[in-house]
Amino acid sequence: xxxxxxxxxxxxxxxxxxxxxxxxxxxxxxxxxxxxxxxxxxxxxxxxxxxxxxxxxxxxxxxxxxxxxxxxxxxxxxxxxxxxxxxxxxxxxxxxxxxxxxxxxxxxxxxxxxxxxxxxxxxxxxxxxxxxxxxxxxxxxxxxxxxxxxxxxxxxxxxxxxxxxxxxxxxxxxxxxxxxxxxxxxxxxxxxxxxxxxxxxxxxxxxxxxxxxxxxxxxxxxxxxxxxxxxxxxxxxxxxxxxxxxxxxxxxxxxxxxxxxxxxxxxxxxxxxxxxxxxxxxxxxxxxxxxxxxxxxxxxxxxxxxxxxxxxxxxxxxxxxxxxxxxxxxxxxxxxxxxxxxxxxxxxxxxxxxxxxxxxxxxxxxxxxxxxxxxxxxxxxxx
Ligand SMILES: *[C@@H]1O[C@H](CO)[C@@H](O)[C@H](O)[C@H]1NC(C)=O
Ligand SMILES: *[C@@H]1O[C@H](CO)[C@@H](O)[C@H](O)[C@H]1NC(C)=O
Numbered sequence: 001x002x003x004x005x006x007x008x009x010x011x012x013x014x015x016x017x018x019x020x021x022x023x024x025x026x027x028x029x030x031x032x033x034x035x036x037x038x039x040x041x042x043x044x045x046x047x048x049x050x051x052x053x054x055x056x057x058x059x060x061x062x063x064x065x066x067x068x069x070x071x072x073x074x075x076x077x078x079x080x081x082x083x084x085x086x087x088x089x090x091x092x093x094x095x096x097x098x099x100x101x102x103x104x105x106x107x108x109x110x111x112x113x114x115x116x117x118x119x120x121x122x123x124x125x126x127x128x129x130x131x132x133x134x135x136x137x138x139x140x141x142x143x144x145x146x147x148x149x150x151x152x153x154x155x156x157x158x159x160x161x162x163x164x165x166x167x168x169x170x171x172x173x174x175x176x177x178x179x180x181x182x183x184x185x186x187x188x189x190x191x192x193x194x195x196x197x198x199x200x201x202x203x204x205x206x207x208x209x210x211x212x213x214x215x216x217x218x219x220x221x222x223x224x225x226x227x228x229x230x231x232x233x234x235x236x237x238x239x240x241x242x243x244x245x246x247x248x249x250x251x252x253x254x255x256x257x258x259x260x261x262x263x264x265x266x267x268x269x270x271x272x273x274x275x276x277x278x279x280x281x282x283x284x285x286x287x288x289x290x291x292x293x294x295x296x297x298x299x300x301x302x303x304x305x306x307x308x309x310x311x312x313x314x315x316x317x318x319x320x321x322x323x324x325x326x327x328x329x330x331x332x333x334x335x336x337x338x339x340x341x342x343x344x345x346x347x348x349x350x351x352x353x354x355x356x357x358x359x360x361x362x363x364x365x366x367x368x369x370x371x372x373x374x375x376x377x378x379x380x381x382x383x
Contacts, residue, residue: 021266021269026269026270026272027274029266029270030270030271030272030274033267033270033271035270035271037273037274037275038056038059039055039059039079039082039083043083044082044083045082045083045084045085045086045087045232046087046211048211048212048213049212049213050211050212050213050214051082051211051212051213052213053213054082054209054213055078055081055082055083057285058078058082058288059075059078059079059082060284060285061074061285061286061287061288062074062075062078062288063280064280064282064283064284064285064287065280065287065288065290066279066280067290068277070288070289070290071276072272072276073290073292073293074288074290074295075272075273075276076268076269076272076293077180077181077293077295079268079271079272080181080184080231080267080268080271081181081231081232081233081234083271084184084267084268084271085184085188085229085231085232087211087229087232088156088158088188088189088229088255089155089156089157089189089229090211090324091210091211091324091325091326092208092209092210092211092228092229092232092233092325093208093210093216093226093227093228093229093233093325094155094226094227094228094322094323094324094325094330095218095220095224095225095226095227095315095317095322095323096151096155096224096225096227096317096321096322096323096332097223097224097225097316097317097318097319098148098151098193098223098224098225099148100223102143102144102147102148103195103222103223105140105143106140106144106193106195106249107195107196107222109135109137109140109168110135110168110170110195110196110247113135113136113137113168114135114245118133118134118135118170119133119134119135119136120132120133120134121133121134121169124292125291125292125293125294126177126178126180126236126291126292126293126294127171127175127176127177127178128175128176128177128178128291129172129173129174129175129176129240129241130172130173130174130175131172132169132170132171132172132175133169133170133172133245134168134169134170135167135168135170137167137168140167141164141165141166141167141249142165144165144167144193144249144251145162145164145165145251146162148191148193148225148251149162149253150334150335150336151191151225151227151334152189152190152191152227152251152253153253153334154332154333154334154335155189155227155322155332155334156189156227158189158255158256159255159256159257159365159366160189160253160254160255160256161253161254161255161256161260162252162253163186163187163252163253163254164186164250164251164252165249165250165251165252166249166250166251166252167195167247167248167249167250168195168247168249169247169248169249169250170245170246170247171204171237171241171245171246171247172241172244172245173241173242173243173244174240174241174242175240175241176236176237176238176239176240176241176303177236177237177238177294178236178238178291178294178295178296178303179207179234179235179236179238179294179295179296179304180234180235180236180293180294180295181230181231181232181233181234181235182230182231182252183231184231184263184265184268185254185260185263185265186252186254186260187230187231187252187254188229188230188231188252188253188254188255188259189227189229189230189252189253189254189255190227190228190229190230190250190251190252190253191225191226191227191228191251192206192220192225192226192228192248192249192250192251193224193225193248193249193251194220194221194222194223194224194225194226194247194248194315195222195247195248195249196222196247197222197243197245197246197247198243198244198245198246200243200244201241201242201243201244201245201246202241202242202243203219203314204219204237204239204241204242204243204246205217205218205219205237205239205310205312205314206218206219206220206226206235206236206237207235207236207237207238207304207306207307207310208226208228208233208234208235209233209234209235209306210233210325211233212325214311214325215306215307215309215310215311216310216311216312216313216325217307217310217311217312217313218313218314218315219312219313219314219315220248220314220315221314221315221316223316224315224316224317225317227322230252234295236294236295236304238296238302238303238304238307239302239307240302257361257362257365258361286299286300286305287299311325320332320333339369339370340369340370341367341368341369341370341371342366342367342368343367343368346364346367346368346370346371346372347371349364349368349371350364350368350371350372357371357372357373357374
């Protein structure tokens with residue numbers, strides 16, 4: 001039976017506004033946006049051959065899923081990452097080092113929290129096995145979010161708005177994190193800051209896909225920062241963790257200008273093909289099983305078929321550099337942006353027309369920060 005409304009999914013999967021849309025309205029919106037099926041070469045973002053191949057394959061797997069609501073979620077996640085969300089960097093991810101003084105405070109935060117006795121984290125379908133422990137240190141999370149903001153800004157070459165630093169989560173023995181992408185509204189430019197693990201912990205790689213379709217397996221050392229476009233690059237820790245605990249902090253930002261204003265969460269639903277409700281006709285590919293919004297391939301070792309073909313590397317990163325998935329290193333010395341005008345004319349322009357900062361924001365908000373009065377708290381304090 002075909003359904004003409006998404007109402008049946010509303011209770012557990014979809015936000016309300018999607019639910020007010022009938023399937024006819026969705027298809028009309030999809031047509032208007034020019035989505036094709038299969039997606040054309042130029043629909044893929046980025047449109048590299050490797051990225052296209054990776055997602056053509058994943059979409060074939062999704063098309064073959066039996067359970068309709070899982071199939072719907074798998075389409076949404078796959079299409080959002082591959083064709084809806086823009087990419088803001090060339091490589092998708094990179095590895096750098098965090099400053100030592102902050103790392104000392106963070107490691108101490110974990111040791112203190114372990115002594116005091118951590119609580120259990122809420123249940124998330126993304127994590128299999130025991131619930132992680134959780135240590136609440138909002139003071140330290142605020143430091144990470146604000147003191148390190150210029151690191152992801154330098155890496156992405158963009159000014160960012162901080163969303164959240166989430167931690168300390170301590171994964172426990174025999175658990176794993178299924179492959180997924182993060183929510184695109186706010187989790188755009190992100191980093192994982194690896195804090196520490198128990199002495200009995202075995203190395204536990206994070207898997208992440210790059211913009212050429214290669215899957216990387218990265219072993220992080222304490223103080224490593226893995227930058228990534230977290231709503232684009234599928235990532236997870238599908239291998240089972242062996243050890244008492246393993247702790248990282250997850251930190252998310254989105255572009256400061258022109259992103260949230262134009263973001264539309266319906267876009268990823270409009271991208272679904274008209275036939276998304278049809279039962280599969282073939283079963284050629286490795287099956288996908290969904291856990292909430294996260295993915296598992298149970299027929300393969302470690303629950304993820306690409307674990308056989310990964311490019312393996314491990315931290316620590318190099319001080320003063322960031323390392324790209326291509327293996328290249330780039331100089332990396334992030335500095336807090338000063339609250340400055342870069343043109344002597346800035347104050348003149350603003351005095352002439354007070355609306356200049358809005359009308360010509362692409363230029364003005366970057367080159368005339370002081371005159372446009374858009375300095376962050378930190379940079380003002382430096383003056
Ligand atoms: C998106 O990725 C492609 C492929 O690496 C790259 O050529 C392009 O410059 C990237 N876009 C931005 C805005 O960095
Ligand atoms: C983790 O679990 C396995 C299987 O139950 C067990 O053999 C091992 O000793 C445990 N390791 C730790 C550090 O608890």
